[in-house]
Amino acid sequence: MKPEMITLKHGDTTIKMPAATVAQVALATIIGQIAPATQAPAVQPIAKSEIPAVGQPWPGQGGINGGLVKARGDVPEHYLIIAVKDIGDHKWGGYREESKATSKTDGKANTEWLCNEETEHPAANACAEYQAEGHHDFYLPAAAELYQGWMNCPEVFAQDCYYWSSSQRSAHSAFGMHFGGGNQSNGDKSSELRVRPVRRLFID
Structure with missing residues (x-):
């Protein structure tokens, strides 16, 4: 049986295609317009001198x-x-509850998990709501990101208290950082610790 053909005309051009092929092309076009594109990080061209x-x-x-x-x-x-x-x-929140926010390096992913869980997570929520100079993509840093802060510029943090990371250690605790001596420890999720938001800047 011959496939049903459809004739397409545009100006002086005429094309005959099987109806099934036309349907596949049309469907792919519609899905491409409806389906959300994967968002790559916004990259900014910045000179090293800047x-x-x-x-x-x-x-x-x-x-x-x-x-x-x-x-x-x-x-x-x-x-x-x-x-x-x-x-x-x-407070970190979710005392006695396991969270998926377990990455030691990806605070952004941790914060997204925490902000979307049913249990309230005050530290993560406060960071996600923070805005500065038009930027609204801050998050609660992971344990390794806090450690980088201590390695690179500990002086910009308070020296007499612990800061929460977004990295869970257990159902009862999460990792914290003390910038006075560079100590990393685990704190009770129901405790109130200091909070400092961070964000990422992708550049060429």
């Missing part, structure tokens, strides 16, 4: 240059931007 020293404010980026972070997994190389100031003391 990059401030580590520990110094980065104009227009909402905070301080916390240093370069090498690519890891599906997260490209980027600069860690540390908010200029703390945003208070907050």
Whole structure:
């Protein structure tokens, strides 16, 4: 049996195609328009001369240059931007409950998990709501991101208290960082610790 043919005309051009092929092309076009495209990180072209020293404010980026972070997994190389100031003391939340926010390096993914879980997570929520210089993509840093802050510019943090990371250690605790001596420990999720948001800056 011959396939049903459809004649397509555009100006002086005429094309005959099987009806099934036309349907497949039309369906693929519609799906391509409806399906959300995967959003790649926004990359900004920045000259090296425009990059401030580590520990110094980065104009227009909402905070301080916390240093370069090498690519890891599906997260490209980027600069860690540390908010200029703390945003208070907050509980981690979810005491006695397991969370999927277990990454030691990806605070953004951790924060997204925490903000979408049924249990309230005050520290993560406070960071996700933070805005500076038009940027609204801050998050609660992971344990390794806090450690990078201590390695690169500990002086921009308070020296007499612990800061929450977004990295869960157990159902009862999560990792924290003390910038006075560089100590990392686990704190009770129901405790209120200091909170400092961070964000990522992807550049060419």
